[in-house]
Amino acid sequence: MTDxxxxxxxxxxxxxxxxxxxxxxxxxxxxxQDLYKYALWLCKDKNMAEDVMQEAFLRAWKSLxxxxxxxxxxxxLFTIFRREHARQFERKQFQYQDVEEMDTLADATMGYxxxxxxxxxxxxxxxxxQDYREPLEMQVLxxxxxxxxATILDISSSAVMTRLFRARKKMxxxxxxxxxxxxxxxxx
Amino acid sequence: xxxxxxxxxxxxxPNSGDHxxxxxxxxxxxxxxxxxxxxxxxxxxxxxxxxxxxxxxxxRLQLNQEMMEEDAGQQDDFDASxxxxxxxxxQPMRRYAIAACLALSLFVGGFLASGQFSFNQDIGSDxxxxxxxxxxxxxxxxxxxxxxxxxxxxxxxxxxxxxxxxMKLKFLSNLQFSRICPMGQYKGLxxxxxxDDGQVTFAYIKGAPVGEMLDAGYEGYVSRVKxxxxxxxxxxxxxxxxxxxxxDQLEDAMYWDI
Numbered sequence: 001m002t003d004x005x006x007x008x009x010x011x012x013x014x015x016x017x018x019x020x021x022x023x024x025x026x027x028x029x030x031x032x033q034d035l036y037k038y039a040l041w042l043c044k045d046k047n048m049a050e051d052v053m054q055e056a057f058l059r060a061w062k063s064l065x066x067x068x069x070x071x072x073x074x075x076x077l078f079t080i081f082r083r084e085h086a087r088q089f090e091r092k093q094f095q096y097q098d099v100e101e102m103d104t105l106a107d108a109t110m111g112y113x114x115x116x117x118x119x120x121x122x123x124x125x126x127x128x129x130q131d132y133r134e135p136l137e138m139q140v141l142x143x144x145x146x147x148x149x150a151t152i153l154d155i156s157s158s159a160v161m162t163r164l165f166r167a168r169k170k171m172x173x174x175x176x177x178x179x180x181x182x183x184x185x186x187x188x
Numbered sequence: 189x190x191x192x193x194x195x196x197x198x199x200x201x202p203n204s205g206d207h208x209x210x211x212x213x214x215x216x217x218x219x220x221x222x223x224x225x226x227x228x229x230x231x232x233x234x235x236x237x238x239x240x241x242x243x244x245x246x247x248r249l250q251l252n253q254e255m256m257e258e259d260a261g262q263q264d265d266f267d268a269s270x271x272x273x274x275x276x277x278x279q280p281m282r283r284y285a286i287a288a289c290l291a292l293s294l295f296v297g298g299f300l301a302s303g304q305f306s307f308n309q310d311i312g313s314d315x316x317x318x319x320x321x322x323x324x325x326x327x328x329x330x331x332x333x334x335x336x337x338x339x340x341x342x343x344x345x346x347x348x349x350x351x352x353x354x355m356k357l358k359f360l361s362n363l364q365f366s367r368i369c370p371m372g373q374y375k376g377l378x379x380x381x382x383x384d385d386g387q388v389t390f391a392y393i394k395g396a397p398v399g400e401m402l403d404a405g406y407e408g409y410v411s412r413v414k415x416x417x418x419x420x421x422x423x424x425x426x427x428x429x430x431x432x433x434x435x436d437q438l439e440d441a442m443y444w445d446i
């Protein structure tokens with residue numbers, strides 16, 4: 001089966017008629033990088049991010065038949081990941097707190113940009129209340145629309161909009177900028 | 189849309205395609221500047237969270253799926269060959285086999301503890317931590333899966349690539365299992381070899397190598413902690429012969445690509 005035979009008139013990948021292995025390979029190819037970025041940010045630990053991600057992909061494989069549309073794939077995968085992360089988080093909460101305390105060191109070892117302005121932005125995000133932080137992470141890291149975030153978080157679109165508004169407002173307050181912060185001046 | 193409504197939407201969804209939002213940004217230079225600032229903050233935040241994915245993670249994701257599929261296939265074969273009624277009859281046999289293994293372990297453990305072997309029993313804390321980590325993990329994982337050699341070797345090499353890019357393992361025809369596992373305070377490659385004297389477990393744990401090789405009777409096992417480049421190799425066997433065979437094989441199979 002070729003790639004083109006999996007596409008409909010709009011050039012949209014048609015998962016419904018695709019071989020399961022091919023579907024899985026496409027899922028990995030298209031979304032693993034974004035998911036890893038999100039996973040590492042959530043887990044704050046490389047090994048754990050990889051473990052949770054591997055487990056999430058295995059769960060995705062098991063229920064891959066239920067995924068029909070390619071455009072829904074990313075949201076579907078992130079939902080599986082978030083559930084798996086929640087399961088692991090319950091089990092490993094103690095280690096998590098240890099990691100949180102040494103975040104400056106951890107950031108560098110995890111491969112993040114180590115410039116102070118980048119650290120300040122990450123730190124501002126970390127300091128947001130979870131309800132505000134979650135949708136912002138999804139919008140910025142996952143590139144999801146408000147409606148998609150609403151589906152993943154199982155809340156209304158207007159609630160997502162409100163949380164995003166408050167999240168960005170709070171970020172700006174934390175960063176100490178009335179106007180939008182610019183990379184290079186934050187923390188100066 | 190007035191400026192206040194615009195700014196509210198800019199903070200909620202700076203890339204909104206809403207007609208009123210787009211039009212207002214064209215008509216009002218202050219608001220255009222405002223939304224540009226919000227977008228810049230988003231871009232900077234996204235860049236600050238950029239990380240590159242480990243190069244072998246995709247291979248591992250695919251390998252996990254292949255293994256799961258193989259395991260499911262083997263389970264299907266097993267179900268088909270036994271039939272649902274025979275599975276129930278099969279359980280007591282498995283229990284007898286486990287009981288026999290335990291009895292044998294106790295016998296061998298007692299034999300070792302009786303001082304028949306001249307192993308060094310005075311174990312230093314470095315050695316103790318490594319051994320206890322491996323044994324703790326072995327006890328936690330009561331059943332070690334037995335894979336065919338191809339699968340076990342493929343898994344070992346894929347996992348090693350992410351765990352320690354320099355350490356490689358040549359094909360071992362009697363390798364039965366390999367996985368990266370937590371072992372006490374460490375995390376390392378856990379694998380098992382089928383030898384003439386039964387299954388031998390070995391672990392490769394990255395870190396500072398211990399000073400010298402040590403053989404010790406530990407928790408009913410004949411064990412060896414061996415410093416290697418970039419870490420330690422721990423071999424756990426029920427017999428001295430099994431330990432020696434595994435050691436010789438690993439000495440030939442392990443190499444460092446530097």
